[in-house]
Amino acid sequence: MSALPLSDAAIAKLVEVIESLAFLIPFGEVPCPDDSPWGVVVVLPWTATDRRSRGDLWLALTPDAAAEAARNMCGLAPDQPLAAGDAAEATGELANVLLGNLLPLIHGAEAEFHLGAPVSGVPANFPREGARAIDLGGGMLAVAIISEEL
Amino acid sequence: MGYHILVVDDNRIMREMVGKSVRLSPLEVGEVYQAANGAEALERLGEHLIDLVLLDINMPVMNGEQFLEKLRADPVLKHTLVVVVSTESSLPRIQRLRDLGAGFIHKPFRPEELVKAVHELVAQAGRRI
Ligand SMILES: [Mg+2]
Numbered sequence: 298m299s300a301l302p303l304s305d306a307a308i309a310k311l312v313e314v315i316e317s318l319a320f321l322i323p324f325g326e327v328p329c330p331d332d333s334p335w336g337v338v339v340v341l342p343w344t345a346t347d348r349r350s351r352g353d354l355w356l357a358l359t360p361d362a363a364a365e366a367a368r369n370m371c372g373l374a375p376d377q378p379l380a381a382g383d384a385a386e387a388t389g390e391l392a393n394v395l396l397g398n399l400l401p402l403i404h405g406a407e408a409e410f411h412l413g414a415p416v417s418g419v420p421a422n423f424p425r426e427g428a429r430a431i432d433l434g435g436g437m438l439a440v441a442i443i444s445e446e447l
Numbered sequence: 448m449g450y451h452i453l454v455v456d457d458n459r460i461m462r463e464m465v466g467k468s469v470r471l472s473p474l475e476v477g478e479v480y481q482a483a484n485g486a487e488a489l490e491r492l493g494e495h496l497i498d499l500v501l502l503d504i505n506m507p508v509m510n511g512e513q514f515l516e517k518l519r520a521d522p523v524l525k526h527t528l529v530v531v532v533s534t535e536s537s538l539p540r541i542q543r544l545r546d547l548g549a550g551f552i553h554k555p556f557r558p559e560e561l562v563k564a565v566h567e568l569v570a571q572a573g574r575r576i
Pocket of ligand 1: 392456457458503504505506
């Protein structure tokens with residue numbers, strides 16, 4: 298498995314998804330941090346239906362960013378409490394929508410994929426190589442894709 | 448009265464978002480039911496009168512494409528209106544879903560896209576009848 302370099306078109310798509318789905322405001326790209334400030338990390342596996350390639354999308358959000366995404370997606374007021382699991386659920390769906398939008402940029406519009414269910418990732422294992430991070434003004438998000446030819 | 452709607456998505460937050468979008472839209476909405484996969488959706492359709500299904504594709508147990516094939520093969524339910532609401536971007540798969548009579552909108556979507564897709568489907572169904 299190796300890190301897939303993410304193009305600027307992929308980052309533009311990432312920005313579009315976090316703005317329109319999670320209503321987060323991106324303040325531009327920042328270096329992916331050395332330490333692991335992540336509160337929620339999800340790993341979303343995919344396989345090409347022709348079984349020629351597979352991979353994992355990693356999406357990591359700092360605790361504040363994950364909570365804000367969940368709050369926005371659930372339509373909660375700032376003083377309303379989040380339910381248990383909301384931040385993970387919101388991050389999982391962000392990963393799902395993001396991956397669905399990135400795969401055709403990488404493999405073309407004719408390719409078909411099976412997307413698995415998002416699972417919790419270990420923050421310290423987030424693959425920094427090839428990752429790109431976005432400043433969310435007080436919070437941060439990073440994404441990485443690793444893949445292999447089968 | 449209005450449309451009785453079934454929202455099918457494995458993600459709880461997405462089900463809430465889609466449900467809220469239809470309630471806030473100009474569509475006349477009756478009851479809004481939820482299901483977390485295609486198998487649950489078939490159960491809901493057996494329990495309630497449902498006019499419109501808003502359907503995710505990537506789901507465990509029974510995915511949206513499998514659900515749609517079963518729905519179209521069911522003598523009672525086969526004319527149920529379905530709009531696919533999915534991250535799906537593969538053109539061949541989207542065409543297969545359209546061939547099964549479903550509308551399609553891409554996540555992330557704007558509520559007005561959902562309304563437009565429903566209106567197009569209703570107009571098509573009207574022409575078929
Ligand atoms: Mg899904």
